[in-house]
Structure formats: structure tokens, C-alpha cells
Amino acid sequence: MAELLESNEIFFTAFEPKVQNRFIVNIDGVPAYLIKAAARPSITNGTITLDHINLKRKLKGKSEWQDVSITLYDPIVPSAAQAMMEWVRLAHESVTGRNGYADFYKKDITINVLGPVGDKVEEWQLKGAFPSTVDFNGSGLDWASNEALLINVTLTYDYAILQY
Secondary structure, X not given: OOOOOOHHHHOOOOOOOOOOOOEEEEEOOEOHHHEEEEOOOOEEEEEEEEEEOOEEEEEEEEEEEOOEXXXXXXXXXXXXXXXXXXXXXXXXXXXXXXXXXXXXXXXXEEEEEEOOOOOEEEEEEEEEEEEEEEEOOOOOOOOOOOOOOEEEEEEEOOEEEEOO
């Protein structure tokens, strides 16, 4: 005999969705209002395969947090290019060729998703983050363009924590 569904499974339940345009990213040394776009973290779990007679058994291997991309506006003042270059210099100084200690260039970053009234409804902490790629030509220079200059940054980090 057919199983009947409960009424709460059939009828629509109202909810408030999180939306892409309500977020704020906090990075020490970079004003939050300069960050135009950001990605939330993602994780990939490796696989360990164990062979046994006629089958393969799979287990979870090492977990790896994937890089996060952010896009910054680059105003005249405060210069996002200068802020990002200061962070890069903590890891590598082009003039001297010296690299810095991880304790100097690795930062903890907070990504907050906001509700409709500006309340924090989701918080990610990226631990041990640093820029692995800084593309100062994010939107390019073009005499025919009327667009703001952007900087594209790829952040590498050790791990992420979803607080709520």
C-alpha cells in the first residue's frame, strides 16, 4: 500500500535565504569595504584505496582546504595595491630577495555572511592565510574602458572553521 506523506512534507515552509551580496571580509591591513567579491571555503577529501581480492575498499584520506579567491577595488586612497604589496613583502621582499617567517605573513581571516538587517548569520575563519597569487592587473588597463581597477587575490590557508 502507498505511504502517505505528512502535511509538513507537502506544504511550502517559508525561509529567509542567505544572499551573495551581503557579506564582509576582515583582513588585518586591508579595509573591508575594498573587498568587492569573495568565495567561501571548500574542502576536498582524499581517498585511500585498499585492494582486497575482487574488490576495492575506499577510506577517507587527507583533507585539503582549497584556495579562496577575493577581488578588491583599487582606489587612489587607500590604495589596495599598496595594502596587498605590504602583505606580500612580509613573505618576500623583492629588493633584497629575502623571505619572511610564516609568523609574520600568515593571518587569520574572517568571512561573515550577513542577514537582511546586517546581522551576522554565518562566520568562517580561515586560519594561517596568505596570498599565493596577487594579480594587480585584475581588470586590466584600457583607454576604452570605464570600469574601476580591480585586484584579484588567491588566498592559501591551512584550514577553515565554520563558527555558525
